[in-house]
Amino acid sequence: MTEEVPNVDEMEYVRILRDLREDADKTQTQIAEVLGTSQTMYARYERGANELPIHHLITLSKYYGVSTDYLLGLSKNR
Secondary structure: OOOOOOOOHHHHHHHHHHHHHHHHOOOOOHHHHOOOOOHHHHHHHHHHHOOOOHHHHHHHHHOOOOOOHHHOOOOOOO
């Protein structure tokens, strides 16, 4: 039996990144500091210009208290 893969908008996670940050009333600079990166690089993640590294995905998941599947747009469950 083959499990069906959900149809996912590959850029959904960039909207989710921005929404989570704005809902937490944080700036890009503040989130970049959490990740140990620059504001410029974090802005590139939010725009989708650079892919978010897995270690940053895990850090943000813990920071916001959401699942990695939620962050990636694979699940509506936080």
